[in-house]
Amino acid sequence: MSIQILALVGSLRSASVNRKLAEAAAALAPEGTEVTIYEGLAEVPFYNEDLDAEGSVPAAAQALRDAAKAAGALLLVTPEYNGSTPAVLSNAVDWLSRPYGAGAVKDLPAAVISASPSPYGAKWANDDARKVLGVAGAKVLEDASVTVGGRFQDFAETHPKDHEETAAELAGVLAALIGALEPVNA
Template sequence: MSIQVLALVGSLRNASVNRQLADAAAAAAPEGTEVTIYEGLAEVPFYNEDLDVEGSVPAAAEALREAAKAADAVLLVTPEYNGTTPAVLNNAIDWLSRPYGAGAIKDLPAAVVSASPSPYGAQWANGDARKALGVAGAKVLEDASVAVGGRFELFAETHPKDHAETAAELAGVLSALAGAVEPVAV
């Protein structure tokens, strides 16, 4: 049985560096670990408790929750918009944190990868994402975090999965996530 990691990407552009990093993370996953990049974040409505009623939760939000429930761990890949995480990731965390104390990511190991063209690699967004995941109940791996900065020009010519340093950093994050998954009792 393989370990299932759900990757949520904060940039909705198909060609974004953050999407490329998620693809590279999937390629760098250790044997026995599968990374699935969630494709439906753009369809998830903004969280509204009036919509979050058992039996009538919007289909896109329910699909996100089901994907998280099927996962053994969560990986957030975030750019930095206006000094923090993009709304689409905050919204996903809001839906996944409910019902409070029993949300879909409660007790799931979680890690964050961030990227920006600046040398700082979206460190503010990285920290905010880790904080939000922790409040939502995930087990955030503080030592399994990567902030990729200053490499965007390089990634215009080389996919992150083909850049040795980036691939090694992502492999380390995925190995840590896989190592944090509790074995299922048989």
Template sequence: MSVRILALVGSLRSGSHNRQLAEAAVKLAPEGAEVEVFDGLGEVPFYNEDIDVEGSVPAAAVRLREAAQAADAFLVFSPEYNGTIPAVLKNAIDWLSRPYGAGAVVGKPVAVVGTALGQYGGVWAQDDARKALGIAGGKVIEDLKLSIPGSANRFAETHPVDDAEVAAQLTEVVARLHGHAGEVAAA
């Protein structure tokens, strides 16, 4: 069975190490898993119930919801901004949590990973992302974590896919997420 994993990256910066980590996940996905990195989170307007009205939902939000609806699982890459989740990622979760109780993440396996400059690799932000995704209805896999500290130094000259330790850890994350998605689909 083929499993579609939608990757959401919480950094919009062109040289983002989290974006590079997501690109590595695409390359390292096991057979039967397809990781697709969603482009366009920066185009999605801030969530506002006044514009979340059938027939007038902004096109960027519709595109996000459609991609999420087609996914079997989510792999979220979160840097840490001021000790918490980036606004663009929280906004995506807000859009995907609606309509309440029936959003595109409901019941689907979710893993949150990432890298950050600090010594803990963004764990506070990743924990906040797990919390928000769980409240939105995602089936957060709490023991599936990867927080890579010191991103600016570690990836200054090496893409994450070429870092053997990171590649091995990320491969395991994607494989386990793939397995969880397969279990949900079979149930």
């Protein structure tokens, strides 16, 4: 049985470092584990309870929910916009947290990776993402959080999967997510 980890990337820019970190996680996933980068976040409408009625949930929001329900774990990869997570990630978690108490992230193991060019590595966005996921009902792995800061110049010529320190950090996050699932899969 394969372990499925769904990665949500908070930067919609195709060449973003956060996107590259998600790609690196997918490339570094151990045998028997698949990290899938969700490609439809830009199409998910802003959460509106009027739209969230049984039988009329927008297709893009339903596809996001279905992807999360099919996953064994969730990985958020976030830049920091104005000191917090980008709207696209907050919106995704809003859709995934509903219906209240039974959303697609309920009890789903989750970890957060954040990156920014500053030496702080988007620490505020990382903290906010972990808080929001916890409130949404996910099992946030506090010890599986990585902040990548001050390394963007390294990624100009080296993909994060080939950067020794970054690859080791990502492997640690994946191991923690897999470890959180092992009792379920045993």
